[in-house]
Amino acid sequence: MKRIAALVLALVMIFALAACGGENTSNTPANNTPANTAPADNTPAPADNTPAPAATENYQLVGKYEEEGEGADRVSAAFKVDLNKDGTVVVDRYRYMSDTYEDTFMTGTWAAAQKDGIDCLKIDLACDNNGEKANEQTVYAYDMAGTYSVEISFPIIIGMDYKRSLTVEGTNEMKYDDESFKAAYAWTAPAEEQPAEEQPAEEQPAETAANEYHMPLTLGENEFDAVLTLVDDTNATLVAAMTFECTYTKDGSVVTLTPVEEPADMKATVWSVVPHQLKLKDDGTMEAYVPFEGEASPYAGEYDVKNVNGDGEESYFEEFIIDEDGTVHGAVDASGLTGFEGTVDAEGNITAEYGRLGGTMTGTVDAEGNISLHSEVRGRTSEATGVKF
Numbered sequence: 001m002k003r004i005a006a007l008v009l010a011l012v013m014i015f016a017l018a019a020c021g022g023e024n025t026s027n028t029p030a031n032n033t034p035a036n037t038a039p040a041d042n043t044p045a046p047a048d049n050t051p052a053p054a055a056t057e058n059y060q061l062v063g064k065y066e067e068e069g070e071g072a073d074r075v076s077a078a079f080k081v082d083l084n085k086d087g088t089v090v091v092d093r094y095r096y097m098s099d100t101y102e103d104t105f106m107t108g109t110w111a112a113a114q115k116d117g118i119d120c121l122k123i124d125l126a127c128d129n130n131g132e133k134a135n136e137q138t139v140y141a142y143d144m145a146g147t148y149s150v151e152i153s154f155p156i157i158i159g160m161d162y163k164r165s166l167t168v169e170g171t172n173e174m175k176y177d178d179e180s181f182k183a184a185y186a187w188t189a190p191a192e193e194q195p196a197e198e199q200p201a202e203e204q205p206a207e208t209a210a211n212e213y214h215m216p217l218t219l220g221e222n223e224f225d226a227v228l229t230l231v232d233d234t235n236a237t238l239v240a241a242m243t244f245e246c247t248y249t250k251d252g253s254v255v256t257l258t259p260v261e262e263p264a265d266m267k268a269t270v271w272s273v274v275p276h277q278l279k280l281k282d283d284g285t286m287e288a289y290v291p292f293e294g295e296a297s298p299y300a301g302e303y304d305v306k307n308v309n310g311d312g313e314e315s316y317f318e319e320f321i322i323d324e325d326g327t328v329h330g331a332v333d334a335s336g337l338t339g340f341e342g343t344v345d346a347e348g349n350i351t352a353e354y355g356r357l358g359g360t361m362t363g364t365v366d367a368e369g370n371i372s373l374h375s376e377v378r379g380r381t382s383e384a385t386g387v388k389f
Contacts, residue, residue: 059141061080061083061141063167063168065154078181079092079105080176081168083121087111088109089125090107091125097187101178101182105127106126110124119143120141123150147169148171157219214226214286217274219269226239228257228278228286234248288343292324297323297325299365302389309381309382318333326343326345327341328342340353359377360375362374
């Protein structure tokens with residue numbers, strides 16, 4: 001019996017081993033590396049919630065420049081600056097006192113940028129002057145508590161240096177189109193004071209009408225009514241976009257004007273296009289006086305003129321000509337920017353204007369053809385002398 005029991009036990013063990021497939025059933029893997037008994041981590045990875053970079057936005061900045069006095073209606077204006085998300089900029093100017101809307105007064109480009117480590121909007125602007133860029137500027141708009149703010153400048157006349165500055169502000173809200181912008185900045189003229197009771201016509205001072213003269217004046221793209229009033233025997237007032245106090249002399253129907261104070265900045269440009277000599281007509285109008293109408297000027301001819309600038313540098317005029325009717329014209333150099341035109345009177349007094357640069361020239365010429373000139377252009381002066389060829 002003992003043999004049978006042992007045999008049975010042996011068979012049981014053999015079958016048990018066969019059922020296990022001969023595997024190692026210990027807790028240590030075959031390569032003796034401890035088993036990883038930690039449960040599998042089936043938690044999904046957290047989603048990436050970092051926002052994608054925002055798409056470029058539109059921005060709209062607006063502001064208004066106000067001026068009082070003579071010419072305010074031509075300078076005062078509201079400005080709408082649209083920064084489009086394609087990177088372009090369009091600036092509209094609304095001269096509300098005259099209800100004049102100038103679409104695309106300035107154009108340019110913009111982009112998000114950093115200046116001195118601070119986020120901002122870099123804006124490049126310019127005016128179009130007959131197909132060429134003029135009055136270019138680069139400004140930086142900074143975010144001030146959710147509102148972008150920047151100071152821009154605008155020319156009074158495109159292509160010239162005389163300008164004004166204003167602050168424009170706004171956000172990414174495109175608040176105005178052209179019509180709503182005009183409506184928002186529409187201007188109502190103040191009520192006029194009731195005039196005092198008019199005097200009977202026969203008691204009106206006759207010299208008021210007789211001593212006031214008008215002529216059309218073109219300044220850049222603007223048209224003005226120049227008004228000359230002879231206040232008394234020696235003093236006059238000339239209003240030509242701006243007001244000038246003058247003294248004058250009169251020879252028959254011809255007046256020669258001299259400003260009481262040397263005009264500066266914009267006034268110098270205005271004055272330079274107003275003839276110093278004007279012929280007054282009986283119908284209350286005036287015109288530029290041509291001293292040699294019907295006869296040849298004794299100063300007519302071409303001149304060899306040497307110029308010396310404020311730094312002492314010498315050069316010769318490209319051209320200096322006096323026509324038979326007393327017209328003076330020429331150019332300092334061949335750049336196309338230094339052309340000038342003016343007149344010479346019977347006494348040899350020369351007045352001329354640099355059309356592109358906005359400066360003035362004055363001087364004298366005598367019967368022998370000796371010429372002496374003084375030029376002022378954008379704050380720089382020069383002296384010139386010469387003789388007739």
